[in-house]
Amino acid sequence: MAPFSRRIELGTLFEDAADRGGAMTAHFSRPLDIAPGLGTALDVPAAARLVLDAAGWFAAAGVEPGDRVAIVKRNHWDLVLLCCAAARLGAVPVPLSAHLDADVLEILLKRLDPALLVIDSARLAAGRVLPCLASRTLVLDGRSDGAEAVGPRTVLSLTDVRGHAAPAPQRPLTDDPLVILHTSGTTGVPKLVVHSTRTLLRRLAGFEAHRWPVLASRPGDVVAGAFSFAHGRALAWTASVLQLDPEKLLVVTGSDWDEARPLLERHRPTTVEAQPSTYVRWRSHVRAQGDAFERVRLYISTFDAVHPPTVRTYLNATRRRRPIWLQGWGQSETGPLTFRFLTRRALRSEHDRHPTTRDLGRPVPGRSRLCVVDRETLRPVRRGTPGLLVCTTKALCLDYVGERQRYRRKRAGKWFVTGDVGVLTPRGRLLLLDREADALPEGSCVELEDVLEDRLPGVVECIVLGVPGGRCVPVVVTEDGELDPAQWREATADLPDLADPVVSSWDRIPRTGTGKVRRAALRERLGVSPETYGTGKWT
Incomplete structure (x- = not known):
């Protein structure tokens, strides 16, 4: 297959797609927060115009090339559009999840020292101190009779900046900072990950934009996405989809089935990508009303572990003869490192203790390499021996903002320490065990969760x-x-001796913006000792 030659630029992503005659229409589960009057459908030229408008807002707010623009608002695809608008000015966008606690958001903003904080009124009300942490603040909703001063800082509304023309696009050098993304933060304050045009767009989005068999979007596809659009995955996903130009793009902004169902049932997606927590939340509705997924040929899952009952439910919900579930493993710092295809046949066996969804396949050919090292000495171990996973990839991020020493500590020559524990089989397949911070001396928390969820049909999730x-x-x-x-x-008769189960509801479990369980916070909430078997050194 010929290499992908079309250059992908974040700032002009939608303009370039419009110039190519992109025919895709994006449909939303609710109107965009930054342009509710546009309704729930947007074609590529209209999206390009909206990015130009937003670039004008930011220019009027004083944004210049090289500035950092922090964006924190409730989850929607307009986070991607706002990132493109900032990048068009040569600024470095920093999308931040609205799920972050106020004290965590304060820490991140202090590290960033942004020239502009772009925020919605709900997030602003939850953290009154936030405008003091940026040179200027732009509130995306609410009215204002003019600029408001907060100490030495200035707070603007859209009324103050509308109508300003966007200047000519600025493009950063290929290896300069393009965007700053934050990790999930399951074990504490998230890291701020710096990516460049080369690492995020050339290496990741460019790779996805090939016409790969099975994986690539086709002209007649209806592509659905339901995950955190503050995550770096949203940028690579949007860029690659625009290159491939399917018929429709469906954007679901949350795991609420009442919001998602009308959109999914009306347009019947052929490919679906969602974070595992969203798949889990929809699972009971899929069993009862599976019509929304009857045309799906490909499911994609990243972000976190996914368990066999969830995969099995969705593969059985489609009428396609041979649907595929693509399970990817990677990190914000690296992008995808391994992938595996799961089929109905692979998930047919129940109640056995085998890796199933813990088997994450092999490294992406020509893109990444894996090695397992001893957790203490960092020396390579034999195949089949559990240890700390390290990787090499040309998509590796440039740095951590405000934590350069932490980044350097995780670099060992050409290798990068992922912080996950796993096993490489003699045939080179990865069996994921746990995060190092949560690992057991023997066995795997994640495997126990696999088994328990498989054996207890009424259980939504087990931690x-x-x-x-x-x-x-x-x-x-x-x-x-x-x-x-x-x-x-x-269900537990043949498992290691466990304490009595703590039964909980979904909403009582502390989670990140991507739905991952914040295990340290959960321990604190339950009164469980904060000590773990892991060191937490490699998070």
Whole structure:
């Protein structure tokens, strides 16, 4: 296959697609927050005009090339449009999840020292101190009779900046900072990850934009996405989809099925990408009403571990003869490192203790390499031996903002320490065990979660917390907050000795913007010791 030659630029992403005659239409589960009057459908030229408008807003707010523009608002695809607008000015956009706690957001903004903070009124009300952490603040909603001063800082509304023409586009050098993204923050304050045009667009989006068999969007495809659009995945996903130009793009902004269902049932996607927590939240509705997924040929899951019952449910919901589930593993710092295709046949076996979705396949050919090293000495171990996973990839991020020493500590020559623990089989397949911070001396919390969810059909989610010197604590999430003791005893009869299960509802589990469980916060909430078997050194 010939290499992909079309250059992808973030600032002119939508203009370039419009110039090529891109025919795709984006449909939303609710109107864009920055342009509610445009309704729930937007073609590529209209999206390009909206990016130009937003670039004009930022220019009027004083943004210049090289400035950092922090963007924090509730989840929607307009986070991507605002990033493009900032990049068009030669600024460095920093999308931040609205799920971040106010104290965490304050820490990140202090590290960033942004020239402009772009924020919605809900997030502004939750953190009054935030405008003091940026030179200027632009509030995306709400009215204003003029610029308002907060100490020495200036707070603007859209009324103050509308109508300003966008200047000519500025393009950063290929290896200069393009965008700053934050990690999930499951173990504490998220890291601020710096990517360049080369690492994010050339290496990641450019790779996806090939016409790969099975994986690539086709002209007649209806491509659905339901994940955090503050995550770097949203930029690469949007860029690659615009290059491939499917018929429709469906944007779902949350895991609320009442919001998602009308859009999915009306347009019937052929490919779906969602974060695992969203797949889990929709699962009971899929079993009862699977029509929305009857045309799906490809499901894609990244961000976090996904368990066999979830994959099985969705593969069985489509009428396609041979649907595929693509399970990817990677990190914000690296992009995808491995992938595996799952089929109905692969997920047919239930109740056995085998890796199933913990088997994440092989490194992406020609794109990444993996090695397993001893957690103490960092020396390579034999195939089949558990250890710390390190990788090489040309898509590796440039740095961590405000934590350069942390970044350097995770670099070992050409290798980068992922912070995950796993096994490379003799045939080179990756079996993922745990995050190093949550790892058990023997076995795997994630595998136990696989087994328990497979054996307990009424369980929505299971989280296993390791406790040094004690029994692992299982936290079981159910729809009704109930768990049959007899079913639990039967499901755990051949498993390691576990503490009595803590039964919880979904909303009581602390989560990140991508739906990952914040295990340290969960331990604190449950009164479980903060000590783990891991060191936490490599997070």
